[in-house]
Amino acid sequence: MCGIIGYIGQKKATPILIQGLRHLEYRGYDSAGLAVREDGKIKCVKEVGRIDNLANKLKQSDLEGTIGIAHTRWATHGGVTQKNTHPHFSCDKKIHLVHNGIIENYKEIKNSLPGHKFVSETDSEVLAHLIEKEYKNNGNLRIAVEKALSQVRGTYGIAVIAEDEPQKIITARLGSPIVIGIGENEYFIASDTTPILPYTKKIVFLDDGEIAEITKDNIQIFNIKDEEIKKPIEKIQWDNKSTGKQGFAHYMLKEIYDQPSVFEDAIRGRIKLEEGTAILGGINMDNYQMRHIDRVIFIACGTAFHAGLVGKYIFEKLVNIPTEANIASEYRYSNPTIGENTLVFAVSQSGETIDTLAAIREAKQKGAFVRGIINVVGSTIARETDGGTYIHAGPELAVASTKAYTNMIAVMILYALQFGRLRKLTVIQGQEIIKALQNIPAQMETILKQSDKIKNISEKYKNFKNFFFLGRGLNYPVALEGSLKLKEITYIHSEAYPGGEMKHGPISLISENFPIISPITKNDLYEKMKSNLEEAKARKSPILAIATEADESIKDLADDIIYVPQTLNILEPLLNTIPLQLFAYHMAVTLGRDVDKPRNLAKSVTVE
Numbered sequence: 001m002c003g004i005i006g007y008i009g010q011k012k013a014t015p016i017l018i019q020g021l022r023h024l025e026y027r028g029y030d031s032a033g034l035a036v037r038e039d040g041k042i043k044c045v046k047e048v049g050r051i052d053n054l055a056n057k058l059k060q061s062d063l064e065g066t067i068g069i070a071h072t073r074w075a076t077h078g079g080v081t082q083k084n085t086h087p088h089f090s091c092d093k094k095i096h097l098v099h100n101g102i103i104e105n106y107k108e109i110k111n112s113l114p115g116h117k118f119v120s121e122t123d124s125e126v127l128a129h130l131i132e133k134e135y136k137n138n139g140n141l142r143i144a145v146e147k148a149l150s151q152v153r154g155t156y157g158i159a160v161i162a163e164d165e166p167q168k169i170i171t172a173r174l175g176s177p178i179v180i181g182i183g184e185n186e187y188f189i190a191s192d193t194t195p196i197l198p199y200t201k202k203i204v205f206l207d208d209g210e211i212a213e214i215t216k217d218n219i220q221i222f223n224i225k226d227e228e229i230k231k232p233i234e235k236i237q238w239d240n241k242s243t244g245k246q247g248f249a250h251y252m253l254k255e256i257y258d259q260p261s262v263f264e265d266a267i268r269g270r271i272k273l274e275e276g277t278a279i280l281g282g283i284n285m286d287n288y289q290m291r292h293i294d295r296v297i298f299i300a301c302g303t304a305f306h307a308g309l310v311g312k313y314i315f316e317k318l319v320n321i322p323t324e325a326n327i328a329s330e331y332r333y334s335n336p337t338i339g340e341n342t343l344v345f346a347v348s349q350s351g352e353t354i355d356t357l358a359a360i361r362e363a364k365q366k367g368a369f370v371r372g373i374i375n376v377v378g379s380t381i382a383r384e385t386d387g388g389t390y391i392h393a394g395p396e397l398a399v400a401s402t403k404a405y406t407n408m409i410a411v412m413i414l415y416a417l418q419f420g421r422l423r424k425l426t427v428i429q430g431q432e433i434i435k436a437l438q439n440i441p442a443q444m445e446t447i448l449k450q451s452d453k454i455k456n457i458s459e460k461y462k463n464f465k466n467f468f469f470l471g472r473g474l475n476y477p478v479a480l481e482g483s484l485k486l487k488e489i490t491y492i493h494s495e496a497y498p499g500g501e502m503k504h505g506p507i508s509l510i511s512e513n514f515p516i517i518s519p520i521t522k523n524d525l526y527e528k529m530k531s532n533l534e535e536a537k538a539r540k541s542p543i544l545a546i547a548t549e550a551d552e553s554i555k556d557l558a559d560d561i562i563y564v565p566q567t568l569n570i571l572e573p574l575l576n577t578i579p580l581q582l583f584a585y586h587m588a589v590t591l592g593r594d595v596d597k598p599r600n601l602a603k604s605v606t607v608e
């Protein structure tokens with residue numbers, strides 16, 4: 001969703017801010033703007049649409065200033081207009097700010113500021129005016145920001161500059177991330193590390209309630225009680241290379257192709273072949289505690305939830321513990337029953353999804369062990385869980401999640417090995433799984449080599465308006481994920497069902513205009529799934545099957561087939577999902593969609 005980048009130092013701020021905004025594009029946005037201090041005044045430029053529009057507009061005003069703030073806006077309060085675009089400013093235009101999050105009591109605040117001139121429909125603008133009022137009272141920008149924030153209900157990550165305190169940026173957070181990058185006589189402020197990493201790997205993460213006062217040579221951080229505190233400087237490992245497209249047409253395609261190598265990163269150093277187990281130290285539990293866990297819950301949204309569903313099957317099979325996967329936005333309001341031996345895994349690529357965060361806070365409050373399966377290092381969920389594991393997928397910038405999904409499953413399998421070996425899983429069974437896991441990267445490569453073939457298939461299917469994705473057992477979450485990928489980037493209607501459920505209603509939709517895409521690999525449910533496809537075939541539905549290599553009999557049923565290598569049943573989602581990612585990708589390209597930034601979607605969903 002919205003993104004923030006700020007700079008204070010000796011270099012020209014504008015190119016750094018524009019570059020930073022480009023790095024934030026992946027989060028989703030519909031307008032962008034910046035404010036730079038120049039000749040004693042703050043100059044503000046905004047534009048709706050792409051960053052390029054803003055960059056073109058800036059060509060007419062060569063801003064030389066070395067302090068500035070910028071923002072990508074994803075509209076919530078008020079339409080996509082220039083006036084609603086950040087930065088927002090006070091009546092006298094001496095204070096400018098950018099804001100992520102939601103000010104819930106903005107109407108009350110607005111009413112409490114008679115005489116102020118509001119120009120936008122946003123909740124954020126009231127903050128600029130509230131700070132203006134407080135600044136007039138005490139003449140200290142940081143104190144004014146603190147006083148203003150203390151009157152706010154809601155969430156915020158903000159960066160503020162003021163004409164009368166020229167060499168300073170004030171930044172603060174509550175429920176919406178702010179990270180500060182430390183360079184040589186320069187600082188970067190952002191809503192995540194992505195726009196900062198090209199300049200520095202040294203990062204300070206603000207926690208909720210903290211506020212920082214930053215000059216080009218110094219940073220001071222204060223807690224909620226206004227006491228100055230020292231925060232650790234963390235070193236982020238992601239290299240700049242992993243944030244580029246590397247010659248691929250889109251981030252999504254690059255990230256699909258990243259899967260074999262990042263999968264290796266996810267399992268490297270974490271498996272013990274001899275003992276048939278995995279060691280994930282981040283679980284922060286001793287063997288006794290692990291043996292006594294009697295319920296596991298995966299909590300997540302979207303693609304991460306689909307990975308959680310895979311995790312449920314795997315845990316029940318290998319660990320024999322009752323396991324659930326829950327959608328976070330429902331779980332948070334469900335008044336869940338949590339026992340003292342319940343283990344909750346928060347699964348999230350961004351580590352910032354507000355629903356997942358709220359759900360784990362609820363689980364924690366009720367006494368669960370809460371651990372994270374997270375990609376973004378230092379993210380809010382990673383910091384709020386009492387341990388867990390990074391999935392090491394590297395930066396995922398396309399809105400459609402791909403490599404994070406496979407790496408989430410990789411980590412779930414490792415956890416299942418670790419817990420399973422403390423229970424009934426034998427060393428031989430553990431070793432068999434590890435050996436199969438080690439084959440996965442090469443098997444993924446063989447699927448990626450079929451990209452051109454999948455592209456041709458997508459040409460054939462591009463004019464259909466509706467799709468069903470059908471799968472059984474572990475291929476059901478695969479079907480859900482394939483369907484989500486297709487709808488989010490092509491805007492084509494699709495639904496996913498367990499194959500056996502079709503007869504209970506959805507089959508009435510089937511016709512020659514309603515294709516079925518089905519992962520139907522050689523596992524225990526193969527014959528059952530085949531019968532379900534026969535029913536569809538009898539009603540003339542075109543069928544695209546994801547089948548196991550050398551499966552000849554599927555040819556009698558399917559119009560098109562994408563073959564995947566054979567693996568253990570529990571590992572099938574790691575392979576079977578990839579052709580569906582590629583299918584959605586090629587369909588979207590063929591239809592001329594904006595693959596990496598599909599309409600209405602944001603990469604990191606930080607509002608409810």
Ligand code: M6R
Nearest residue numbers: 302303304348349350353400401
């Ligand atoms: O960052 P998270 O993994 O918590 O995000 C969860 C979902 O918002 C995300 O997976 C979303 O469904 C993706 N756009 C799917 O491709």
